Amino acid sequence: MITPVLxxxxxxxxxxxxxxxxxxxxxxxxxxxxGETFGLxxxxxxxxxxxxxxxxxxxxxxxxxxxxxxxxxxxxxxALNPVEMEKIWGKQIALVPxxxxxxxxxxxxxxxxxxxVLRHHFAMDAAEANQHALDWCxxxxxxxxxxxxxxxxxxxxxxxxxxxxxxxxxxxEPGLLILDEPTxxxxxxxxxxILDLVRELIxxxxxxxxxxxxxxxxxxxxxxxxxxxxxxxxxxxxSARELFSQPLHPYTQGMLASVPLLGKTKERxxxxxxxGQIPPLGxxxxxxxxxxxxxxxxxxxxxxxxxxxSSPDRIVRCHRWAEIQKGQVGDWQLPAVSKMSxxxxxxxxxxxxxxxxxxxxxxxxxxxQEALLRQPARKVSAVRGVSLxxxxxxxxGLxxxxxxxxxxxxxxIMGLTVRSSxxxxxxxxPLPISLSQRDLAxxxxxxxxxxNPEEALNPYLTVGETLRRPLITLxxxxxxxxxxxxxxxxHAVRLPVSCAARLPGQLSGGELQRIAIARAFASxxxxxxxxxxxxxxxxxxxxxxxxxxxxLQVESGSSLLLIxxxxxxxxxxxxxIAVIYLGHLMExxxxxxxxxxxxxxxxxxxxxxxxxxxxxxGQRPIRLAGDIPSPTEMPSGCPFHTRCPRFLGExxxxxxxxxxxxxxxxxxxxxxxxxxxxxxxxxxxxxFGRSLTR
Amino acid sequence: MLKVSRAQGAAPSWGWRLARFFKRxxxxxxxxxxxxxxxxxLLVALAGPLIAPYGENEIVASDARQPPSAxxxxxxxNLGRDVYSRVVLGARQILVLSGLGTFLAxxxxxxxxxxxxxRGGWVDEGLMRFFDSLLALPALxxxxxxxxxxxxxxxxxxxxxxxxxxxxxxxxxxxxxxxxKSKGFIEAARLQGESQARLLLREIFPFVLPALAVEAxxxxxxxxxxxxxLGFLGAGVQPPNPNWGLMVKEARSFVNQVPWAxxxxxxxxxxxxxxxxxxxxxxxxxxxxxx
Numbered sequence: 001m002i003t004p005v006l007x008x009x010x011x012x013x014x015x016x017x018x019x020x021x022x023x024x025x026x027x028x029x030x031x032x033x034x035g036e037t038f039g040l041x042x043x044x045x046x047x048x049x050x051x052x053x054x055x056x057x058x059x060x061x062x063x064x065x066x067x068x069x070x071x072x073x074x075x076x077x078x079a080l081n082p083v084e085m086e087k088i089w090g091k092q093i094a095l096v097p098x099x100x101x102x103x104x105x106x107x108x109x110x111x112x113x114x115x116x117v118l119r120h121h122f123a124m125d126a127a128e129a130n131q132h133a134l135d136w137c138x139x140x141x142x143x144x145x146x147x148x149x150x151x152x153x154x155x156x157x158x159x160x161x162x163x164x165x166x167x168x169x170x171x172x173e174p175g176l177l178i179l180d181e182p183t184x185x186x187x188x189x190x191x192x193x194i195l196d197l198v199r200e201l202i203x204x205x206x207x208x209x210x211x212x213x214x215x216x217x218x219x220x221x222x223x224x225x226x227x228x229x230x231x232x233x234x235x236x237x238x239s240a241r242e243l244f245s246q247p248l249h250p251y252t253q254g255m256l257a258s259v260p261l262l263g264k265t266k267e268r269x270x271x272x273x274x275x276g277q278i279p280p281l282g283x284x285x286x287x288x289x290x291x292x293x294x295x296x297x298x299x300x301x302x303x304x305x306x307x308x309x310s311s312p313d314r315i316v317r318c319h320r321w322a323e324i325q326k327g328q329v330g331d332w333q334l335p336a337v338s339k340m341s342x343x344x345x346x347x348x349x350x351x352x353x354x355x356x357x358x359x360x361x362x363x364x365x366x367x368x369q370e371a372l373l374r375q376p377a378r379k380v381s382a383v384r385g386v387s388l389x390x391x392x393x394x395x396x397g398l399x400x401x402x403x404x405x406x407x408x409x410x411x412x413i414m415g416l417t418v419r420s421s422x423x424x425x426x427x428x429x430p431l432p433i434s435l436s437q438r439d440l441a442x443x444x445x446x447x448x449x450x451x452n453p454e455e456a457l458n459p460y461l462t463v464g465e466t467l468r469r470p471l472i473t474l475x476x477x478x479x480x481x482x483x484x485x486x487x488x489x490x491h492a493v494r495l496p497v498s499c500a501a502r503l504p505g506q507l508s509g510g511e512l513q514r515i516a517i518a519r520a521f522a523s524x525x526x527x528x529x530x531x532x533x534x535x536x537x538x539x540x541x542x543x544x545x546x547x548x549x550x551x552l553q554v555e556s557g558s559s560l561l562l563i564x565x566x567x568x569x570x571x572x573x574x575x576x577i578a579v580i581y582l583g584h585l586m587e588x589x590x591x592x593x594x595x596x597x598x599x600x601x602x603x604x605x606x607x608x609x610x611x612x613x614x615x616x617x618g619q620r621p622i623r624l625a626g627d628i629p630s631p632t633e634m635p636s637g638c639p640f641h642t643r644c645p646r647f648l649g650e651x652x653x654x655x656x657x658x659x660x661x662x663x664x665x666x667x668x669x670x671x672x673x674x675x676x677x678x679x680x681x682x683x684x685x686x687x688f689g690r691s692l693t694r
Numbered sequence: 695m696l697k698v699s700r701a702q703g704a705a706p707s708w709g710w711r712l713a714r715f716f717k718r719x720x721x722x723x724x725x726x727x728x729x730x731x732x733x734x735x736l737l738v739a740l741a742g743p744l745i746a747p748y749g750e751n752e753i754v755a756s757d758a759r760q761p762p763s764a765x766x767x768x769x770x771x772n773l774g775r776d777v778y779s780r781v782v783l784g785a786r787q788i789l790v791l792s793g794l795g796t797f798l799a800x801x802x803x804x805x806x807x808x809x810x811x812x813r814g815g816w817v818d819e820g821l822m823r824f825f826d827s828l829l830a831l832p833a834l835x836x837x838x839x840x841x842x843x844x845x846x847x848x849x850x851x852x853x854x855x856x857x858x859x860x861x862x863x864x865x866x867x868x869x870x871x872x873x874x875k876s877k878g879f880i881e882a883a884r885l886q887g888e889s890q891a892r893l894l895l896r897e898i899f900p901f902v903l904p905a906l907a908v909e910a911x912x913x914x915x916x917x918x919x920x921x922x923x924l925g926f927l928g929a930g931v932q933p934p935n936p937n938w939g940l941m942v943k944e945a946r947s948f949v950n951q952v953p954w955a956x957x958x959x960x961x962x963x964x965x966x967x968x969x970x971x972x973x974x975x976x977x978x979x980x981x982x983x984x985x
Contacts, residue, residue, distance in 0.1 A: 414881075414885060416881055416884075416885075435884060435885070440887050443885060443886065443887045446885075447885060447886075448881075448882070448885055450878040450881075450882065451878075452878060455877050455878040455879065456878035456879055456882050457879055457882075458879040458883075458897055458900075460897075460900035460901070461896070461897070469883070469886055469888065470886040473886050473887045473888055474886055474887055516882075519882065519886075523886075
């Protein structure tokens with residue numbers, strides 16, 4: 001039998017906190033063979049980071065391996081002292097960390113950092129190491145490797161920094177490569193390119209790869225075998241293909257049922273959130289750790305389930321796996337829903353919000369020289385002439401990568417940026433640009449949900465006080481009336497009334513976002529702007545928040561402007577979707593039509609970049625070259641021409657494209673390529689594959 | 695234990711917070727010592743005439759220039775006044791002066807700092823440049839100049855402390871406001887039409903409070919120092935006031951005959967300053983632990 005590169009046996013890791021030991025990882029066993037990619041999936045708090053730290057022997061002073069063993073190529077890692085570990089780090093185990101920006105030395109040139117690793121591990125002389133470093137820059141497809149090698153980390157983009165780190169990790173030809181959420185902080189188009197690179201580099205190499213992530217799509221696309229962690233325990237371990245075609249553990253099923261899939265709109269499926277949240281360490285339930293949240297829990301689940309071996313190389317920690325396998329319990333496929341609203345009759349609806357040629361600028365300070373030469377002050381435009389209408393009771397989605405201007409647009413609508421031009425009309429009445437000029441009636445009609453619920457709620461105010469304020473200020477309720485209505489609000493967002501006395505610090509992220517939503521709905525707004533309402537939350541909590549928004553919207557009849565970088569989230573909730581790039585809208589379409597050709601080339605690239613939760617999906621790779629240009633250096637002609645995979649030539653560089661309309665669906669897109677040509681080029685094979693749900 | 699209260703508990707009451715606060719303050723030996731010293735001096739200042747055996751200017755002629763003894767714990771000065779009584783009675787005087795000055799400086803500084811940080815623009819620019827010009831002068835020099843202008847009196851000593859320390863407090867407050875005001879919850883509150891006064895006092899002020907408390911304690915210790923220094927230089931309160939700085943100045947000429955008349959008030963100054971400083975340090979630590 002071949003010795004695996006990494007073998008972990010019954011590993012238990014504990015942290016000391018306040019005089020007691022809390023076991024963050026319990027009895028975890030797995031192995032990774034040479035040339036194999038093992039995916040470690042889990043939400044925050046599942047113990048995946050602890051596991052990585054234990055393997056790297058990076059546990060802090062308060063962390064200790066309590067039981068079990070870690071062997072690297074037959075060698076007991078736990079028995080080594082720090083001096084011996086130094087020979088292992090970098091040479092035999094290499095780590096690509098989550099945040100590329102903070103992992104590179106900001107005071108050293110990139111080439112030097114790479115060369116330093118080579119000199120240290122291979123005793124190369126300076127010239128040879130520099131040459132090798134340059135080779136590696138080429139191998140990770142850095143554009144213009146000479147220039148990048150001579151740059152400091154802050155001078156290159158996050159995507160390029162991550163390539164450099166991958167090169168640094170792989171240049172020693174390590175036996176084990178650990179990738180800890182390497183793409184979580186990157187945009188989806190950059191993520192796709194990095195994932196391609198990782199796959200390309202590990203193919204044909206005998207490196208064992210441990211890939212840690214919370215993103216199920218990434219796991220499906222990259223990994224051979226997958227282990228699902230929940231609250232410090234493996235609940236299921238299987239090959240990627242088996243796991244995604246037939247998950248056996250209720251938690252895995254729940255996760256799959258709670259992730260919005262590309263092209264699945266609210267008219268067709270209904271996401272199913274896992275109730276509750278991951279139990280904090282020290283409050284673990286007895287028996288099966290997932291029992292309190294499990295729909296299938298029965299009497300026997302009060303005893304701790306062993307690891308059942310359901311088939312060779314597949315284990316599951318659930319008492320009822322056999323019944324699940326036979327399909328007797330646990331139908332995890334998403335149920336189709338009856339239509340909640342009918343699309344395509346927007347003409348009869350009143351426009352709640354109408355943006356006409358909206359621009360948002362940020363002023364740049366003039367340098368002394370410019371001021372002396374009396375040059376006019378320059379400005380950076382984040383939003384450049386966006387026209388968009390939101391009909392009553394509808395959800396309009398706005399999708400874009402970071403730097404696309406979507407948040408600036410939201411802030412301009414809310415009056416939080418002062419410098420904008422163009423017109424905003426709310427209920428056909430022009431809206432003052434600045435918040436301080438808007439009256440209470442306007443504030444009441446227009447509310448917002450922020451991205452990060454922990455920042456959006458004052459930690460010093462109780463939930464009750466936070467919720468009471470809009471009732472008093474905007475609706476003029478008395479204190480006693482407001483207190484009564486706070487209970488109704490909490491009830492509406494499915495929180496117990498006792499929450500009112502809590503401080504935000506005592507609640508979880510999902511609960512906080514519910515409170516932020518309750519606050520926004522308190523004044524019964526006609527338009528609610530949601531800026532990335534779920535991106536700061538865990539997967540299993542996201543679905544609950546999306547469903548809550550959906551329900552509250554149906555009840556209240558409010559319109560929603562949903563801003564997100566996640567096309568699947570927007571696709572699920574929105575009736576109409578607008579795609580934004582560098583402050584320009586690229587495409588506006590009904591949600592169902594956006595996922596059908598012809599697409600705008602940028603939408604096409606976005607769709608094909610999203611890792612699908614289906615290892616068998618045949619996805620056509622369309623990758624964007626380079627990074628999103630800085631808004632200070634706006635490309636001429638079509639803003640997308642510098643990265644466009646369907647670049648035509650001079651016309652794209654010189655002339656601004658027209659808005660074209662697809663006659664049959666009403667989809668509008670901003671491109672020089674006519675509908676028929678675009679359709680012919682995109683008809684097949686599919687840009688994004690077939691997904692799991694029917 | 696903490697876990698349980700997190701799961702079930704409501705927002706903690708003020709009494710509970712105060713108890714926890716003192717527990718943290720007494721968790722480290724140094725801040726425990728500092729806090730104890732501060733509390734003792736405050737008690738002495740409060741009790742003043744009750745524990746002083748003689749009046750502050752009561753001359754016991756026969757006892758002039760007596761060394762420390764059972765009858766005169768700290769001895770008597772060259773005029774025959776009981777040094778112990780003067781130090782005890784001087785505590786109230788110096789703590790009240792510097793305490794009042796600090797309090798007014800903190801109130802004024804908080805107000806200006808909140809306003810300057812939140813409003814920004816020319817209000818901020820104007821106030822900060824004015825404060826910069828005040829801070830460009832050493833505190834003692836500025837105090838001497840001001841006292842020269844107002845004329846020496848108890849009242850003007852308080853005024854000097856306020857003028858010297860308001861800019862410093864305002865800057866500390868402003869720096870916290872600048873961080874907090876860009877947070878989402880401030881924008882959310884603005885979107886709900888909250889008044890500016892409420893935004894500043896209810897939403898932002900709680901963030902300022904920890905830094906402010908530390909700064910206030912620190913300013914208090916420097917104010918004691920300043921009052922004593924001004925007394926010593928003869929620019930502040932005038933004789934026969936039992937100001938510790940003044941006592942040191944008077945005893946300086948007779949240091950060979952009555953050294954105790956110099957050492958005890960000088961020691962009182964250093965001990966109370968050290969005590970308050972350690973308390974400020976402990977406050978900072980207590981709040982950091984709370985975060």
